[in-house]
Amino acid sequence: MFIMKRLMFRPYLFISALTLFLVSCSHGENEAELYIFASTDVHGSIFDKDPLTGTENYSSMARIASYLDRYEHDEYILLDNGDNLQGSPAVYYYNFEDTVSEHLWTRVLNYLKYDAVTVGNHDIEAGHGVYDMIREQYEMPMMAANALSKETGEPYFSPYVIINRNGLKVAVMGLITPGVPGWIPEVLYEGIEFRDMVETAEKWMPVIKRENPDLIIGLFHAGWDENYEGVEGSYMNNNASLSVARKVRGFDIVMIGHDHDTLNEFIISDSGDSVLILDGGSRARYLEVAKVHFVGKRKKNITVLSGELVNIQDHQTSSEFSEYFHDDYLEINKYVSRKIGRIDKTISTREAYFGDSGFMDLIHNVQLEISGAEVSFAAPLSYDVKLKEGIVTVSDIFDLYRYENLLYTVEMSGEEIDRYLEYSYANWFSTMEKPGDNMFKTITNEHGYGFRNRTYNFDSAEGIDYLVDLRMPDGNKVKIKSFSDGRVFDYNNKYRVALNSYRGSGGGGHLAYACSLENDELNTRILRSTDKDIRYYMIKWFEENENILIEADNNWHLIPEKWVSDAKTTEYNKLFNKNNRDDN
Numbered sequence: 001m002f003i004m005k006r007l008m009f010r011p012y013l014f015i016s017a018l019t020l021f022l023v024s025c026s027h028g029e030n031e032a033e034l035y036i037f038a039s040t041d042v043h044g045s046i047f048d049k050d051p052l053t054g055t056e057n058y059s060s061m062a063r064i065a066s067y068l069d070r071y072e073h074d075e076y077i078l079l080d081n082g083d084n085l086q087g088s089p090a091v092y093y094y095n096f097e098d099t100v101s102e103h104l105w106t107r108v109l110n111y112l113k114y115d116a117v118t119v120g121n122h123d124i125e126a127g128h129g130v131y132d133m134i135r136e137q138y139e140m141p142m143m144a145a146n147a148l149s150k151e152t153g154e155p156y157f158s159p160y161v162i163i164n165r166n167g168l169k170v171a172v173m174g175l176i177t178p179g180v181p182g183w184i185p186e187v188l189y190e191g192i193e194f195r196d197m198v199e200t201a202e203k204w205m206p207v208i209k210r211e212n213p214d215l216i217i218g219l220f221h222a223g224w225d226e227n228y229e230g231v232e233g234s235y236m237n238n239n240a241s242l243s244v245a246r247k248v249r250g251f252d253i254v255m256i257g258h259d260h261d262t263l264n265e266f267i268i269s270d271s272g273d274s275v276l277i278l279d280g281g282s283r284a285r286y287l288e289v290a291k292v293h294f295v296g297k298r299k300k301n302i303t304v305l306s307g308e309l310v311n312i313q314d315h316q317t318s319s320e321f322s323e324y325f326h327d328d329y330l331e332i333n334k335y336v337s338r339k340i341g342r343i344d345k346t347i348s349t350r351e352a353y354f355g356d357s358g359f360m361d362l363i364h365n366v367q368l369e370i371s372g373a374e375v376s377f378a379a380p381l382s383y384d385v386k387l388k389e390g391i392v393t394v395s396d397i398f399d400l401y402r403y404e405n406l407l408y409t410v411e412m413s414g415e416e417i418d419r420y421l422e423y424s425y426a427n428w429f430s431t432m433e434k435p436g437d438n439m440f441k442t443i444t445n446e447h448g449y450g451f452r453n454r455t456y457n458f459d460s461a462e463g464i465d466y467l468v469d470l471r472m473p474d475g476n477k478v479k480i481k482s483f484s485d486g487r488v489f490d491y492n493n494k495y496r497v498a499l500n501s502y503r504g505s506g507g508g509g510h511l512a513y514a515c516s517l518e519n520d521e522l523n524t525r526i527l528r529s530t531d532k533d534i535r536y537y538m539i540k541w542f543e544e545n546e547n548i549l550i551e552a553d554n555n556w557h558l559i560p561e562k563w564v565s566d567a568k569t570t571e572y573n574k575l576f577n578k579n580n581r582d583d584n
Contacts, residue, residue: 031293031294031295032166032167032168032293032294033291033292033293033294034076034077034165034166034168034170034215034290034291034292034294035071035075035076035289035290035291036076036077036079036217036253036288036289036290036291036292037067037068037076037077037078037079037287037288037289038078038079038080038081038219038255038278038280038287038288039061039064039079039080039081039280039284039287039288040080040081040082040083040221040255040256040257040258040279040280040281040282040288041081041082041083041084041120041257041258041260041280041281041282041283042061042080042083042084042282042283042284043083043084043086043087043088043091043122043282043283044084044085044086044087044088044089044090044091044092044105045057045059045060045061045087045088045283045284046060046061046062046088046090046091046104046105046108046325047060047061047062047090047322047325047328047329047332048060048062048063048317048322049329051088051089051090051329051332051333051336052089052336052395052398052399054333058312058313059283059284059285059312059313060284060312060317061108061112061284061321062317062318062321062322062325063284063312063313063315063316063317063318064112064284064287064312065112065317065318065320065321066315066316066317066318066321067287067310067312067315068112068318069318069320073113074165074166075166076165077115077116077163077165077170077172078112078113078114078115079114079115079116079117079118079172079217079219079255080109080114080116080117080118081117081118081120081219081220081221081255081256081257081258081280082117082118082119082120082121082122082123082176082221082257082258083120083121083122083123083221083257083258083282084105084120084122084123085105085122085123085125085126085130085131085134086122086123086125086126086403086404087122087283089332089335089336089394089395089398090104090105090328090332091103091104091105092398092404092535093331093332093335095126095127095130095404096532096533096536097335099129102137103130103133103134103137104325104328104332105134106134106137106138107325107328108325109138109139109140110137110138110139110140111321111324111325113139114139114140115140115161115163115172116140116141116143116161116163116172116174116219117138117140117141117142117143117174118142118143118144118174118175118176118219118220118221118257119131119142119143119144119147119157119174119176119221120176120221120257120258121176121177121179121180121183121184121221121258124176124180124184124188124189124192125183125184125188125404126188126404127187127188128188128189128190135157140161141157141158141161142157142158142174143157143158143159143160143161143172143173143174143219144156144157144158144159144174144175144176144221145157145159145160145173145174145175145200145201145203145204146175146176146178146194146195146196146197146199146200147176147189147192147193147194147195148192148193148194148195149191149192150191150192150193151191156191156192157174158174159173159174159204159207160172160173160174160204160207160208161174162211162213168214168215168294169211169212169213169214169215170213170214170215170216170217171208171211171213171215171216171217172217172218172219173201173204173205173208173216173217173218173219174219174220174221175197175200175201175218175219175220175221175222175244176194176220176221176222177194177197177221177222177223177238177239177240177258178194178195178196178197178236178237178238178240179194179236179238180194181194181505181519182238182505182506182507182512182519183502183505183506183507184501184502184505185406185408185501185504185505185526185529186523187406187529188406196235196236196237196240197220197222197237197240197241197243197244198240198243198244198247198248199235201218201244201248201251202247202248205248205249205250208250209250214294215252215253215292216250216251216252216253217251217252217253217254217255218241218244218245218251218253218254218255219255220241220244220254220255220256220257221257221258222238222239222240222241222256222257222258222259223238223239223241223256223257223258223259223261223279224239224241224242224256224259224261224263224277224279225239225259225261226239226240226242226243228259239258239259241254241256241277242254242267242277245267245269245275245277246267246269246270246275247269247270249269249270249271249273251269251275252275252276253275253276253277253278253290254275254276254277254278255278255279255280255288256277256278256279256280257279257280259279260281260282261279261281262279262280262281262286262309263277263278263279264277264278264279264307264309265277276290276305276307278290278307278309280309284312285311285312285313286309286310286311286312287309287310287312288307288308288309288310289307289308289309289310290305290306290307290308291305291306291307292305293305335394336393336394336395336398337393337394337395338393338394339391339392339393340392340393340394340397340539340542340543341391341392341542341543341545341546341547341548342390342391342392342546342547342548343362343387343389343390343392343548343549343550344389344547344548344549344550345358345389345550346386346387346388346389347359347362347386347387347550348384348385348386348387349380349382349383349384349385349386349455350384350386350572350575350576352380352458352460353380353428353440353451353455353458353575354558354564354568354571354572355554355556355557355558355564356460356552356553356554356555356556356557357552358550358551358552359380359387359400360378360379360380360460360462360552361462361550361551361552361553362400362548362550363376363378363400363401363538364376364378364460364461364462364463365462366534366537366538366541367407367462367498367499367534368462368463368498369541370407370498370530370534370537370541371407371408371409371496371498371528372409372496373409373463373495373496373497373498374463374483374495374496374497375412375417375461375462375463375464375495375496375497375498376461376462376463376497376498376499377420377424377459377460377461377497377498377499377503377510378459378460378462378499378500379424379455379456379457379458379459379460380455380456380458381401381402381403381456382399382400382402383455384576385399385400386399387399387400392542392548394539397535397538397539397542398535400538401534401535401538402456403500403502404533404535405500405501405502405533405534406500406501406529406530406531406532406533406534407498407499407500407501407529407530407534407537408498408499408500408501408503408504408526408528408529409496409497409498409526409527409528409529410496410497410499410504410522410525410526410527411494411495411496411497411525411527412494412495412497412515412525413491413492413493413494413495414480414489414490414491414492414493414495415491415492416515416517417461417464417480417495417497418478418480418491419514419515420459420510420511420514420515421459421461421466421478421480422474422475422476422477422478422514423509423510423513423514424457424458424459424460424510425468425474425477425478426474426475426477427441427453427457427458428440428441428451428453428458429441429468429470429477429558430470431470431471431472431473431474431477432470432471432563432567433471435562435563435566435567436566436567437563437567438567438571439470439558439563439564439567439568439571440571440575441453442571442574442575449574449575450575451575454508456508457508457509457510459499459503459508459510460556461555461556462484462553462555463483463484463555464480464481464482464483464484464489464555465480465481465482465483465484465555465556466478466479466480466481466555466556467479467481467556467557467558467559468556468557468558468559469559469560470558470559470560470563470564471559471560471563484553484555496527500534501529504522504526505519505522506518506519506522
């Protein structure tokens with residue numbers, strides 16, 4: 001993707017959300033060029049090889065490093081848009097296992113000489129102990145103007161940074177999605193409150209302008225589709241990057257992250273100015289490159305603006321980078337290869353979509369044992385993975401459980417448990433009027449045939465016996481019979497329920513929409529929380545149990561069985577043939 005635009009009065013810059021890269025080189029006494037390179041949502045994709053599989057990693061910081069090698073460091077400004085401390089064993093190991101050494105991600109960004117970083121929601125998810133340490137280790141500021149200290153009322157992180165390069169002054173403002181409290185438990189951001197992005201940008205823009213910068217950039221860890229998780233233009237919108245670009249005058253470029261999407265587009269702001277919006281996807285697949293030509297080194301004399309989303313897969317890895325971090329790769333590979341137990345049969349997420357499964361019961365049983373709860377809720381967190389019969393390693397647990405969620409024990413009534421399940425199965429299954437009808441809610445698009453809704457929201461339950469009648473309309477499909485141990489299930493009684501912290505904080509809508517529980521009330525329902533993530537306890541659970549017998553207890557069934565059996569064959573082939581989409 002490439003854009004070039006000739007400017008008369010205002011600057012128009014190109015940015016993208018995976019890597020933002022600003023290069024500045026002198027062409028004459030009164031001219032300069034500025035390139036911007038920015039990364040976003042890398043999620044720990046660092047090495048030239050995947051430490052989980054040993055296969056070549058075609059999008060990584062190792063390849064970004066090779067692209068940067070073609071430039072002198074004094075020719076560019078290098079930025080990152082957050083969500084880097086979650087998603088890979090490379091960062092997980094230094095988040096929770098080796099907490100003494102300098103963090104690997106810190107060393108990567110310092111090695112590449114990044115100039116500024118905006119904090120992402122998944123960085124906050126790592127907890128104070130991690131991101132506070134990272135902030136101290138960074139040789140660049142960590143930014144988020146709308147994340148305020150409750151104690152002082154001032155930004156907890158840096159609100160903006162001024163970067164001087166080759167005689168040019170560039171201001172970069174950082175903002176984070178304000179949706180953090182709806183996704184992760186408060187203990188992870190204790191003492192921090194998140195404010196509206198537009199309101200915050202309006203507050204800080206006059207402060208930045210007093211610095212008299214040549215260029216103003218927004219580095220926002222928030223998406224561009226305002227309707228994805230809220231009403232367009234609404235206060236505290238989780239994806240308000242376009243709202244900020246439209247409503248807050250002064251930005252030349254707004255670089256976006258968080259949504260793992262791509263965008264390369266000029267918009268006209270409410271004040272009539274043109275602003276370039278760039279979104280660079282995720283996991284180092286793209287590097288955002290922006291180029292501005294300055295004449296006289298003042299904004300009014302910018303004459304040419306061009307931008308590009310560089311496909312990092314088209315570039316080789318940096319041998320210097322790989323050599324420098326070779327010992328780290330070996331350390332992570334050793335960690336994920338560690339044997340922690342054994343299972344007696346192969347299990348797969350595929351079976352989890354068609355009824356009770358050994359795959360999901362494994363997760364449920366771990367949650368029930370750790371929490372002491374009576375009921376467990378959980379969903380398959382990866383679309384299509386399997387654990388093979390035999391030895392289980394740490395690597396397998398990263399496939400089994402994808403995210404760094406804490407485990408909550410919450411109090412719910414029997415009626416709320418029922419409504420929770422109705423909501424989940426309504427997202428998952430369609431209503432069958434006759435044999436041969438589709439059993440799932442699906443969609444066919446450019447990605448192929450797949451589930452309409454995200455599979456990580458397909459929660460089932462353990463600890464209770466129930467039926468799911470696919471002939472019934474949404475909201476009336478589930479019939480809970482009893483507890484699995486024979487006890488009576490009372491819709492009026494209160495029970496202890498185990499679920500992950502994403503769900504317990506309102507993620508997916510199961511509690512917020514189905515049970516009408518707002519964040520304030522959700523917090524009062526939490527009886528207990530683990531101090532480490534579920535994956536950590538799963539690893540310890542496997543080590544303690546060693547030999548695991550996999551068997552689904554069939555505590556829930558889909559009916560009518562003949563309709564489901566016939567539909568299953570058709571749906572399985574359509575969902576899991578080689579052309580189906582796998583992005584859920």
